[in-house]
Amino acid sequence: MVGGGGGGGHGVRTPANFPPRQKARLPRGPVHEKSLEQQKKGPSSSSPSVSSNKSPLQLAAAIVQPQKPLESPQHMVTPVRLQESPGPRTIPCSSGSVGSGSGAAPFDICIKRDDKCSIKLSRSLLEINREKRREREQLSKEAAPLQYLRPGMVLLKKFLKHDDQVDIIRRCQKLGIGSGGFYTPGYRDGGKLSLQMMCLGKNWDPNSRSYGDTRPFDGAQPPSIPEVFSKIVKDAIQASNEFLRQKARPANDVEELPPLSPDICLVNFYTSSGKLGLHQDKDETKPSLHKGLPVVSFSLGDTAEFLYGDVNDVDKASKVDLESGDVLIFGGKSRLIFHGVSRIKPKTAPNWLTDEAKLRPGRLNLTFRQH
Ligand SMILES: O=C(O)CCC(=O)C(=O)O
Ligand SMILES: [Fe+2]
Numbered sequence: 001m002v003g004g005g006g007g008g009g010h011g012v013r014t015p016a017n018f019p020p021r022q023k024a025r026l027p028r029g030p031v032h033e034k035s036l037e038q039q040k041k042g043p044s045s046s047s048p049s050v051s052s053n054k055s056p057l058q059l060a061a062a063i064v065q066p067q068k069p070l071e072s073p074q075h076m077v078t079p080v081r082l083q084e085s086p087g088p089r090t091i092p093c094s095s096g097s098v099g100s101g102s103g104a105a106p107f108d109i110c111i112k113r114d115d116k117c118s119i120k121l122s123r124s125l126l127e128i129n130r131e132k133r134r135e136r137e138q139l140s141k142e143a144a145p146l147q148y149l150r151p152g153m154v155l156l157k158k159f160l161k162h163d164d165q166v167d168i169i170r171r172c173q174k175l176g177i178g179s180g181g182f183y184t185p186g187y188r189d190g191g192k193l194s195l196q197m198m199c200l201g202k203n204w205d206p207n208s209r210s211y212g213d214t215r216p217f218d219g220a221q222p223p224s225i226p227e228v229f230s231k232i233v234k235d236a237i238q239a240s241n242e243f244l245r246q247k248a249r250p251a252n253d254v255e256e257l258p259p260l261s262p263d264i265c266l267v268n269f270y271t272s273s274g275k276l277g278l279h280q281d282k283d284e285t286k287p288s289l290h291k292g293l294p295v296v297s298f299s300l301g302d303t304a305e306f307l308y309g310d311v312n313d314v315d316k317a318s319k320v321d322l323e324s325g326d327v328l329i330f331g332g333k334s335r336l337i338f339h340g341v342s343r344i345k346p347k348t349a350p351n352w353l354t355d356e357a358k359l360r361p362g363r364l365n366l367t368f369r370q371h
Contacts, residue, residue, distance in 0.1 A: 107182035107196045109269050110173045110358040128352045132162050135350060146243040149320065151255060152292065152332030153308070154240040158325040162352065164232065165300050165325055169357040171226055172267055172364060175200070180220040182269060195274050200225045200265035202371060209283050211264065211371055225265050225368070233262050233296045233368045236327045257294050257331045262368035270344050270363045272302065278312050278340040284369050293370045294331025300324050300364040303348040308339040322365075324350055341365075 139145070139158050147155040160168065175198065176182040182196040185206045199222040202211045214221050237257050248254040264284070268276070281295050299322040306328070309317035317338070322328060330337055344363050353359060 106177040107184075107269070108173065108177050109182070109196070109360055109362075109364060110169065111360055112358075123351075123355060128355055131350070131352045135352075146240065148243075148247060149308075149318070150334055150337075152257065152294070152334035153328075153330045153337070154243065154257070155320065155322075156236055156239060156327040156329070158323070159236055159239070159327040160232065160298060160300070160325040162325075165353055166357045168229065168298065168366070169300055169353075169359050169364060171229075172198070172366070175223045176267070176269075178223065180215065180222045182267075183215075183217075195271075195276065196269040198222075198267040200229075200267060201263045204264065204266055204283065211283065225262060229265065229298075229366070229368070230262055232298070232327075233260060236296055236329060237294065240329050255332065257329060258291055260293050260296060260331075260368065260370050262296070263371050264369045266367050266369075268365045268367075269360075270302075270304070270341065270365070272344050272346040272361055274341070274344055274362065276341040278307060278309075278314060278317065278338045280336050280338055281367070281369065282336060284371055288370050289335060292332040292335040294329050294335065296368045297322075297328040297330075298364075298366040298368075299326045299328070300366075301349040301353065301359045302361065302363045303345040304363050304365070305342045305345065306339065307342050308334075308337050310337065312338050314340075314342065321345075323348070324353055 135158075143157045145157050145159075147157065149155055176196075180198070180203075182198045185195065185197050199215075201222060201224065202213065203215045203222045204211055205216055207216075237260060241256050244255050244257070268274075270276075282289060284293075301324055303324070304322045306320050306322045307314060307317035308320070308330070317340075319342070320328075330339070346361065349359065349361075349363075
């Protein structure tokens with residue numbers, strides 16, 4: 001388990017065979033179903049009828065500069081925002097090591113602890129703990145801890161415990177400034193996107209849309225996926241399957257997510273202006289896709305507005321907020337859904353997280369898959 005028991009104090013909601021880790025992390029409250037499809041018009045069929053031959057990052061470029069045709073060289077040239085506007089409590093006055101082109105200076109997702117340029121309003125441990133407690137209480141009152149979005153798609157609200165979130169950020173920060181760390185994905189013609197990416201396990205190349213053992217632009221080998229991350233992924237799938245078993249009516253019509261042994265993790269850091277166009281994750285192997293092996297996504301920091309649907313059309317997509325600590329799973333019948341991030345909501349990261357992990361304004365996302 002990552003960190004320690006920072007998220008303790010949650011009640012047990014499920015029967016005896018619920019995974020022990022989950023017992024500690026789930027807040028009290030009814031398990032209920034939330035179908036966003038029901039709230040919003042749009043097709044409910046789960047097998048996509050439209051496919052895209054553009055990579056997610058090409059599609060992101062399309063969102064950033066929608067007036068330009070995707071094939072035009074101009075669409076690629078997207079200014080990378082190197083300096084964030086100051087957050088509510090921390091005011092960095094230099095960009096430090098922010099920003100990188102392919103193979104250039106490393107990108108640090110955290111504001112340096114000893115950054116003399118940061119004006120920090122220090123808060124006591126008591127205050128931080130009070131905030132964490134308030135967050136847990138609010139969650140147990142307002143949101144169902146597990147939400148059924150559509151067949152094969154489950155959202156686990158605040159599944160990542162407080163200490164896990166801090167630990168994940170710290171690990172990504174360390175890996176991100178090392179060999180194989182964060183870079184601004186670019187295209188052959190020199191265009192860049194306002195997103196920082198790092199691959200763990202295997203490298204995903206946005207140009208060829210294929211996986212490899214090293215990065216073509218600098219030969220670096222992606223760092224391994226930390227064991228603690230894989231353990232959380234496994235626990236999240238187990239918790240989802242337990243939830244799906246409970247909600248199954250009739251009881252013999254249980255929908256199960258296949259287990260995942262993640263060997264790929266794409267880590268994205270979005271600044272406040274970051275976006276990701278609608279796309280399908282379909283560069284994994286045919287057996288992996290055919291079995292519907294899930295994509296498991298961790299969200300940390302600022303909230304993302306996440307779009308998903310059966311077709312490559314933002315107007316037909318459903319929308320859900322992904323907050324810090326949320327884990328989203330899409331596998332089975334939803335494995336090939338179109339999805340993307342329409343916007344990052346600035347200054348929505350929990351204060352305690354910014355204080356402890358020193359994450360820059362923005363959002364960190366990790367998606368785990370099996371090749
Ligand atoms: O940031 C997210 O929530 C989605 C990321 C994603 O879709 C991807 O990396 O393929
Ligand atoms: Fe994706």
